[in-house]
Amino acid sequence: MDGNTYPHNWSREGFLGDFVVTLRPHPINEYTEVTGPHAPHRIDLTAIKAxxxxxxxxxxxxxxxxxxxxxxxxxxxxxxxxxxxxxxxxxxxxxxxxxxxxxxxxxxxxxxxxxxxxxxxxxxxxxxxxxxxxxxxxxxxxxxxxxxxxxxxxxxxxxxxxxxxxxxxxxxxxxxxxxxxxxxxxxxxxxxxxxxxxxxxxxxxxxxxxxxxxxAEIQPVAYLPAGGPPLHFAETPTKDLLLYTLSSRPGGRPPQHHNADYDEIVFYFRGPAPYGGLSKPGSGIWIPKAVAHWGPREDPEGGYLAWLIESGGTLRLTSEGLAAAELMETSLFHPLKQDDA
Ligand SMILES: [Fe+2]
Incomplete structure (x- = not known):
């Protein structure tokens, strides 16, 4: 971020296709209320009744x-x-x-x-x-x-x-x-x-x-000094499913982002450092496609391990998933009601 300009990235095919970077006068990922099925959620694997x-x-x-x-x-x-x-x-x-x-x-x-x-x-x-x-x-x-x-x-x-x-x-x-x-x-x-x-x-x-x-043995890719897009380590032929390490890496805070073709699910494996609002092992986030988000810094002291699923097919949580989920803001990934700043 430079002065009062807020970078924004809109990309096709996950991080593989066309993209356009803009500067905007304010963040465009904020909301105070959301209703309907296509809403970002925190989801806790440890809270799902298996x-x-x-x-x-x-x-x-x-x-x-x-x-x-x-x-x-x-x-x-x-x-x-x-x-x-x-x-x-x-x-x-x-x-x-x-x-x-x-x-x-x-x-x-x-x-x-x-x-x-x-x-x-x-x-x-x-x-x-x-x-x-x-x-x-x-x-x-x-x-x-x-x-x-x-x-x-x-x-x-x-x-x-x-x-x-x-x-x-x-x-x-x-x-x-x-x-x-x-x-x-x-x-x-x-x-x-x-x-x-x-x-x-x-x-x-x-x-x-x-x-x-x-x-822990999958090296995150980073393009210094900024960081740049991550690279997937596993894929399917149509790229409907891509798997990434999203572990801490050098670079600045990523830009606000519209991921045109993918829903994102990130799971925090362990610290010591938190990933934004995620600090509990097994906790995660779901960001549905076309919802702008602005991820936290990825280089906190001590680091963390996390991974990302990109799904071409739009995702929906089942009743069992919703029971272990809560609405989320799309900046630091805190619960929506707790911190919308
Ligand atoms: Fe993203």
């Missing part, structure tokens, strides 16, 4: 859906999944907010820790075994194929060091009758199988398609 926290047979609890069939859920499982899960029509990305788990997959076991993104393509089978008393995960399901942005290597992600795949020597030890659940767009189909479909002798060719990378 059905599988108390009943191991339950599925993750959906807290948001997009018009393009993207689904966001929460799982707070403390007991192993009592079935094998296989998604027929959706790729999955899981983010581990709290706790540790073993993903027992078709290709061995992948152990995950807080901050891990776990990539599970469709037709991959798995069950999860919590190895800590409690866990909390955000689960993204998309009808498209998710892959790493080729531009993320080597600058953002050192794949040789930071990408991990299941350990093929730690195979499923289950035996006997197994329930397999297959998810499709129209529901769930339950197979009772005489033997464990995850059992494996060895991998003889190729690379298991399940992988993980930790948020």
């Amino acid at each position: 059905a599988d926290a108390t009943d191991p047979a339950e599925l993750p609890t959906v807290f948001a859906r997009s018009r393009n069939d993207l689904t966001l859920s929460v799982s707070a499982r403390s007991e192993p999944t009592p079935f094998v899960w296989r998604n027929a029509e959706y790729d999955e990305v899981h983010f581990v907010q709290e706790g540790e788990l073993d993903y027992v997959t078709d290709w061995g076991t992948l152990s995950v820790v807080p901050g891990d993104f776990v990539f599970l393509p469709r037709a991959a089978s798995y069950r999860v075994v919590p190895t800590t008393e409690s866990t909390l995960r955000a689960i993204i399901e998309t009808p498209e194929m998710v892959s790493m942005n080729p531009l993320a290597q080597p600058g953002m992600i050192n794949a040789a060091r930071s990408v991990r795949r299941p350990d093929p020597t730690r195979t499923s030890r289950a035996s006997g009758e197994t329930t397999l659940l297959i998810r499709t767009a129209d529901g769930f189909t339950r197979f009772t199988m005489p033997r464990d479909p995850l059992a494996m002798t060895e991998v003889v060719y190729g690379q298991p398609p399940v992988w993980k990378v930790n948020l």
Whole structure:
């Protein structure tokens, strides 16, 4: 900001397409009241009542859906999944907010820790075994194929060091009758199988398609001195879904922004520093497309880790999501009623 001019950026295709930067005489993101479904909210992952926290047979609890069939859920499982899960029509990305788990997959076991993104393509089978008393995960399901942005290597992600795949020597030890659940767009189909479909002798060719990378090992991109747009590290072919690190980085405060083609959901993973009005691990924000926002500074002392989902399909919170959400102002991301300055 320079004197009484307020920069504003309007962009297409997230941060990838055309954009126009203007200076304005006052902020244009402020409002004192908002009614209707397309309103920015704070949302707290830890406050969503996850059905599988108390009943191991339950599925993750959906807290948001997009018009393009993207689904966001929460799982707070403390007991192993009592079935094998296989998604027929959706790729999955899981983010581990709290706790540790073993993903027992078709290709061995992948152990995950807080901050891990776990990539599970469709037709991959798995069950999860919590190895800590409690866990909390955000689960993204998309009808498209998710892959790493080729531009993320080597600058953002050192794949040789930071990408991990299941350990093929730690195979499923289950035996006997197994329930397999297959998810499709129209529901769930339950197979009772005489033997464990995850059992494996060895991998003889190729690379298991399940992988993980930790948020702390994804380098944020910054164009000094100003900062500039972030760069996504994972994407789908039509770019309906883009995933970013939004962790602290050098640079000034970003400009006011209209993101013409995307809804944004940001989750604060941990500090020590806050990200604007977000300081509680697992808390987040949803900014629907076409709503102007002016994010906080991204370089506070001590730093923080956060991540961003851009969804081409307009999002709506479910009743379970709304129960853990509150209206928000679009400057520092405080509750609307508390601080509109
Ligand atoms: Fe934005």
